[in-house]
Amino acid sequence: MIRTYRHFLAAAALATLIVMMAPVGTGTGTAAAGSCWSWKASEKKLARLTNQARMRRGKPKLRLDPELSKAAKVHTKLMATTGILQHTPSDTLAYRVTNWSILGENVGYGSSVHQVQRAFMNSPAHRENILKGRFRHVGIGIRTAGDTMWITVLFSGRENPGTRLSMPC
Secondary structure, eight states: OOOOHHHHHHHHHTOEEEEESOOOOOOSBOOOTTTSOOOOHHHHHHHHHHHHHHHHTTOOOOEEOHHHHHHHHHHHHHHHHHTOOOOOOHHHHHHHBOSOSEEEEEEEEESSHHHHHHHHHHSHHHHHHHHOTTOOEEEEEEEEETTEEEEEEEEESSSSOOBSSOOOO
């Protein structure tokens, strides 16, 4: 299915959420960054583009987090399967990511990582999540269905945010 950039930007502008100041819980699943977790090339590319945007504006780089990425991948799979652009419901997100004080989520779709990143940066709400100084960690889930790339990006201020999702180690 081919979607125009204008259509995507309109959808993306409606798809930003920041959940702030939630109680800090404890997670059960953990995976040390890089020890048994791997990111797709497209996910690393989006992380690089996001960090380039942050660095141009004097913000610290975000570190890829496996637990946030696991939660992002689970949600991306749902969007790609259903073909519906939607946020993770707050209660579901709070279940999946357990040890946090500030979280943000960007969701989108398009034909390439560059297209989606451009749309995110052209949307004030998405750009705010990308550039928020309190965010230090990011999880990215990308899945392609047909000719559409579905993306979930989770932002957190806390390292090792914890998850109830099954991790590879």
